[in-house]
Amino acid sequence: MSGPIALHWAPQAASPPPPPPVVPSWSPVELIESIGVPHGFAEYVVWPAVQLALILFVVLTAVAYLTYLERKVAAFIQARLGPMRVGPVGLLQPLADGLKLLSKEDLVPAGADRFVYLAAPVLAVTAALGLLVLVPFGAAWGTVTDINIGLLFLLAVASIGVLGIVLAGWASNSKYALLGAMRSSAQLVSYEVALGLALVGPLLFARTLSMQEIVESQRFTGLWWVAVQPLAFVVYFIGSLAETNRAPFDLPESESELVAGFHVEYSGFRWSLFFMAEYANIIITSAIAATVFLGGWSMPGLETAVSWIAGTDATTPLYSTAFTLLSIGVFAGKVLVLVYVVMWVRWTLPRYRYDQLMDLGWRWLIPVSLANILISAFAFLVAMRPDQGGLLGLVEVTKNGLWMGWAGTAYFLLVNLATFAMAAWLLAKLNKTAWSTDLHALRRVEALRRAGRLATAEEARAE
């Protein structure tokens, strides 16, 4: 403890850091090898192909049933029943819809840029599905691959999907579609900044970009990063709504002004590709939120539950299978809760006006996320051990992740709660002077102005 100011009375991380949590070693690759497939081929070709086929099947089915869920949620919020006719409680409705869309004509409007028009929905859906490869669905063999730049790669490929929307709107040769595309590009470029900046906060604590290691870091510290980064979570959630074109930010496809926005000219299966991309993007943004902020597949008591089923020997196939399947269940539960909140928001809040949208993005979210990074980084530096360059010694940076005792946890909770309150208060103060939310007053002012203009015009005519 030899630092510039060694505070020996400061509560140290109570106990020495524990060993890293267990990760089961067995994987189905061994099963594939046991039937005579060579090692490299089994590990890098056969098993990933099996995983990808499973994931595609599950996620595409989930996407189809999300449309059903959305209609049910909407119906219940509006005191209706929703789809009820096809199958028991309407459960076969997605199947009927899919068949209908497949059998419809694939129209290309006159004067459209044929190649771009046909390619745009494919681009949107490819970008969305390509992200699935990096989502950490579960522990051990529940994940396809894990790369050093996981989170960065997810954000990068997600931003390609934007191009699909923009090009679809442009290639349709239609005014409404073009307006939708222009709104979309401006909106997505603005909100991408806030989204990326919001993710920096939890990365300070996770200290890695790899999705699997972000989960492991939360498991090691025993804390979900939403507890120490509530502000970043709120900003990320709002930004992800805007990024997936969901209400209250669905301006690119606002049906009351732009008919259907960027996909107004599309029909049949290409139209449904846009919806597949939209719902797949909702799943993926929710999965990123669950991974970075809500602990991913980890859950307190998960290991205990596994040991009830499979004993405590982490090397057995049974243990590995039980662990992986349970962790996938935990992850799916977290993602579904977030997806439900996204739908709930859509059927509860009215759509933003365009200037309000830009206002929210540039005046609120970006300054808030920048302030959050600064304050979190400063608080983190102060809390580090003196010999690691800090001051208080409340948190220890170890090879496996952050180790903080109850004092460190309490410190970060307090600091971030204070940041949250301060940012909200300051921004409310700043924005109150810059922008009025009182629509009644605005309407009165507008009426008075109009009366003034009419009066001057009257005077001019009289002269």
Added chain:
Amino acid sequence: MYPDLQSSPWFLGAVIAFGLWAVATGSVVITAQRPVHAALALVSALMAVAGLFAVLGAEFLAGAQVLVYVGGVMVLFVFVIMVVGGGRKTAEVEPVSGVRFLAATVVVLVIGGSIVLGARSAQPAFELRPGPRAAASKDAVRAGVSRNTEDVGTDLYTRAALPFEVASLLLLVAIVGAVVLAKGRRVEQDD
């Protein structure tokens, strides 16, 4: 199987594939008649370059390339093309006679010269092997996951801190300029 990607026999094949992809889409960029098609080809070329970065072990650069150029810059490119009307074919007339020949000569001389000079010099233009820091921290790394992001971060904030700050100053000047231009136009409209 292999300690890193560069020592695998697939490395050269991947470099050549991504290189050919970049060259092919790059030539579509300059020959496409509609600006939107050129922009789409440019997206593809940028992806190919990102692939090259990834193969060479610069994963962070690959991710940043896609995020910044494809996700940000190209969306704005397409936005501008939409505003000015990207459907029209570009004009066939040459603004200054002989300018195409001149431009082609300059490009061939500069790029060809760089390639010839680069191939002749004994010093490789870039280092394929991981740097000393990456090698030293190998024990903390799980198999197959490189430390490229950490290395870029450490270099950016220590060795390259001054250029990094200067670049941010440049961006700040650009932002101030954009604000000044936007403000000026609004005052004109109000009159």
